[in-house]
Amino acid sequence: METRRAEFWVPYRLIAPAVALEAGLVIGPLLVGFWYSLHNVRFFQIRSFVGWDNYMRVVTSPEVLGSLAATAIFAFFSLILTFALGFALALWLERDGRSATLMRAIVLVPYMIAMLVGSMLLKWLFSQEAGLSQLALGPLGMGDVSILANPKSAMAALVFNAMWRDAAFAMIMLLAGLKSIPPSLHLAARVDGADAWMRFRRITLPLLRIPILITVVRLLIHFVNILTFPLILTGGGPGNSTEVVVLRMFRLGFQDHILGPANALAILVFLANLALVAMLLLLFRRAGRL
Amino acid sequence: MTIQVTRRVALAGAGALAVPAIWRNAAAQTPATVTMWTFLDPAKPGGRETALKQMIESFEAKNPNVKIRVEPQVWTTLAEKFVLGHNTRNAPDIGWVNAENLGLILNTDAAADLKPLVVDTWSAQRRDDLAVPAALQAVTVGGKVLAMPLMAITWTLMYRRDLLAQTGLTPDSLKTWDGVLEAAKRMTKDTNGDGQPDIWGLGLGLASERFSATPAVLATIGGQNGIFTDDCKARIATPEAERALTWQADLITKHRVTPREAVAMTSDDAIDQFAAGRYGTMIIANSRFEQIQRTAAGWNKDDLAQVGIPGWNAQKGGPAVITGWFAVAWRNSPRLRQAAAFIDHMTNADAMALWQSPGGQVPMLKSLAANPRMAEPANAPLRLVANEFSTNGFMMPGRCNWSRTLADFNLATQQLVLGQRSAADALKIAERTTQERQ
Numbered sequence: 001m002e003t004r005r006a007e008f009w010v011p012y013r014l015i016a017p018a019v020a021l022e023a024g025l026v027i028g029p030l031l032v033g034f035w036y037s038l039h040n041v042r043f044f045q046i047r048s049f050v051g052w053d054n055y056m057r058v059v060t061s062p063e064v065l066g067s068l069a070a071t072a073i074f075a076f077f078s079l080i081l082t083f084a085l086g087f088a089l090a091l092w093l094e095r096d097g098r099s100a101t102l103m104r105a106i107v108l109v110p111y112m113i114a115m116l117v118g119s120m121l122l123k124w125l126f127s128q129e130a131g132l133s134q135l136a137l138g139p140l141g142m143g144d145v146s147i148l149a150n151p152k153s154a155m156a157a158l159v160f161n162a163m164w165r166d167a168a169f170a171m172i173m174l175l176a177g178l179k180s181i182p183p184s185l186h187l188a189a190r191v192d193g194a195d196a197w198m199r200f201r202r203i204t205l206p207l208l209r210i211p212i213l214i215t216v217v218r219l220l221i222h223f224v225n226i227l228t229f230p231l232i233l234t235g236g237g238p239g240n241s242t243e244v245v246v247l248r249m250f251r252l253g254f255q256d257h258i259l260g261p262a263n264a265l266a267i268l269v270f271l272a273n274l275a276l277v278a279m280l281l282l283l284f285r286r287a288g289r290l
Numbered sequence: 291m292t293i294q295v296t297r298r299v300a301l302a303g304a305g306a307l308a309v310p311a312i313w314r315n316a317a318a319q320t321p322a323t324v325t326m327w328t329f330l331d332p333a334k335p336g337g338r339e340t341a342l343k344q345m346i347e348s349f350e351a352k353n354p355n356v357k358i359r360v361e362p363q364v365w366t367t368l369a370e371k372f373v374l375g376h377n378t379r380n381a382p383d384i385g386w387v388n389a390e391n392l393g394l395i396l397n398t399d400a401a402a403d404l405k406p407l408v409v410d411t412w413s414a415q416r417r418d419d420l421a422v423p424a425a426l427q428a429v430t431v432g433g434k435v436l437a438m439p440l441m442a443i444t445w446t447l448m449y450r451r452d453l454l455a456q457t458g459l460t461p462d463s464l465k466t467w468d469g470v471l472e473a474a475k476r477m478t479k480d481t482n483g484d485g486q487p488d489i490w491g492l493g494l495g496l497a498s499e500r501f502s503a504t505p506a507v508l509a510t511i512g513g514q515n516g517i518f519t520d521d522c523k524a525r526i527a528t529p530e531a532e533r534a535l536t537w538q539a540d541l542i543t544k545h546r547v548t549p550r551e552a553v554a555m556t557s558d559d560a561i562d563q564f565a566a567g568r569y570g571t572m573i574i575a576n577s578r579f580e581q582i583q584r585t586a587a588g589w590n591k592d593d594l595a596q597v598g599i600p601g602w603n604a605q606k607g608g609p610a611v612i613t614g615w616f617a618v619a620w621r622n623s624p625r626l627r628q629a630a631a632f633i634d635h636m637t638n639a640d641a642m643a644l645w646q647s648p649g650g651q652v653p654m655l656k657s658l659a660a661n662p663r664m665a666e667p668a669n670a671p672l673r674l675v676a677n678e679f680s681t682n683g684f685m686m687p688g689r690c691n692w693s694r695t696l697a698d699f700n701l702a703t704q705q706l707v708l709g710q711r712s713a714a715d716a717l718k719i720a721e722r723t724t725q726e727r728q
Binding site: 042043044045063127128129130138144146148149151154231234235236237238239240255256257258 | 370485498500556710723
């Protein structure tokens with residue numbers, strides 16, 4: 001009886017440290033953030049309870065709405081291009097060989113560099129006055145073009161930053177998926193006369209659904225929550241054109257010290273993240289592919 | 291037996307009475323450690339670091355029962371860390387705060403009143419000796435002195451003597467914004483014939499991160515005597531500000547004396563460009579003078595010069611906006627008396643002399659400014675700033691939070707340059723966002 005009771009508690013004891021860590025580092029701050037979001041917090045001190053006012057203020061703020069649009073544009077293009085490049089690299093470097101191993105290592109370099117350092121490097125690259133872009137654009141008669149001073153090209157530079165760094169992540173995830181497909185399936189299909197496109201569509205793609213899902217979800221969450229790229233590369237500018245929602249949140253909280261709306265926005269971003277993941281999972285289930 | 295017990299009890303009682311006395315005595319001999327958060331590390335080389343180190347040594351020599359422990363911090367977060375430390379009852383005894391973030395301190399209950407502990411102990415002579423009394427007034431709230439000015443910094447118009455000489459203009463022409471524009475037009479040139487200027491007349495860093503004061507902010511302050519009312523209502527959407535903002539945007543769009551990329555450059559980026567010889571003039575904090583001389587590349591460092599901020603007309607110079615560093619004592623400090631004593635020590639005549647040399651700071655006392663040593667050529671940059679403080683010194687109201695108002699002006703300039711908004715609309719946004727921080 002005693003032994004059975006002791007055994008009953010073993011799993012709980014084993015997961016207790018992880019739960020405690022989660023509660024201390026995630027749930028606790030989340031609750032504190034929610035508490036702050038319901039108050040007027042001035043100069044780091046709670047002054048009064050304001051209910052949902054901070055949430056109303058955030059959802060009607062033109063700056064926040066602008067940052068949501070910037071986030072949508074950035075996340076959409078970054079996701080498509082990063083995934084496409086990562087997938088292409090994975091298919092290209094699937095076969096083992098000396099050159100493939102070397103290329104994999106080269107492709108991984110941007111991913112291994114710290115995000116901050118990588119964005120700084122790109123800033124120097126794109127800078128018209130102090131960077132290398134002039135060397136490429138000057139001979140083409142585009143010497144007066146400043147990539148970072150134009151809203152559209154600044155956003156393109158931001159998307160490039162995401163693609164340059166995170167395509168390697170997509171490649172690793174998809175390469176692992178590709179390696180798990182038994183070669184015998186492709187051989188059998190070949191014997192049956194299937195061409196490369198048919199094999200890709202009927203074998204590779206269906207068997208890669210889960211790696212694809214994981215990669216897409218992971219990349220989407222990463223891009224929606226990105227701070228370092230816009231903070232370092234474009235500073236949210238010019239004219240707030242690349243100020244994504246997390247950068248706005250960062251500014252409200254850590255630079256403007258307006259903690260009520262900052263926490264309200266943080267809670268909304270958290271809920272949006274949950275909704276995004278749920279939506280993607282639902283889509284895949286509905287398609288009957290999971 | 292009874293007698294023995296009584297003796298034992300008596301001995302025990304005497305012992306018990308003696309313990310607090312011994313403890314008190316021991317405590318009196320144990321040095322009190324006063325913790326101070328600052329951006330300076332006295333263990334490192336540098337003028338200000340050496341000055342602080344010497345101050346600590348002299349204070350500890352005078353007060354053997356007090357030790358000063360410096361905990362260096364990142365300068366940008368000193369004020370917020372101090373208030374957060376107060377909220378969690380874990381603030382240092384002394385914190386340093388920059389002028390832009392004084393609002394954080396003055397609008398909370400974190401700081402102790404230094405009037406009875408420091409200011410009231412001063413002689414009338416010491417009070418009259420203050421070269422920048424506005425700095426002390428700005429931190430006096432309801433009769434309480436909540437911070438003590440340590441060092442004052444301002445922005446000046448730095449320029450290259452060699453380039454100005456080539457334009458045929460004199461430094462006097464830089465006294466007005468129109469004169470600056472004329473000089474900038476003449477300085478802007480394409481030296482390698484690729485169709486793009488290699489030297490621009492006026493450098494600007496207009497990004498919303500790592501920003502600094504620009505002509506638009508300073509011309510607005512000068513034109514309407516500030517950007518806040520006394521009760522911290524932002525005054526930015528005004529005709530004066532519109533005039534200043536349009537003037538600044540025109541530098542890029544109309545006159546082309548500033549590169550368009552300025553809208554994406556931080557203040558540090560622009561200063562690097564200035565040091566690299568790409569700009570003829572630029573508004574920069576006076577504390578950067580030596581650094582620019584040190585990093586000057588492709589031009590003679592002795593050609594670096596500075597004048598006060600221009601005005602709209604030559605009769606009225608622009609504002610020498612006083613910024614810099616203040617010391618704050620934590621109101622709940624168990625060593626408040628000792629902390630106040632050290633703050634007093636950091637602001638007395640000897641300390642102010644150290645801040646000036648080796649610290650390289652502008653003299654904060656009239657007696658130091660009048661010292662013959664200040665007439666030496668090496669002290670010319672400091673002398674200019676001291677003069678500007680006395681003639682055009684301007685201090686923002688301490689309670690007003692203007693830590694990111696300079697970035698608001700930058701964003702307004704970006705929007706105007708990019709054609710996203712009119713000057714009036716861009717300034718309305720800048721006013722609203724500044725107001726939201728109050």
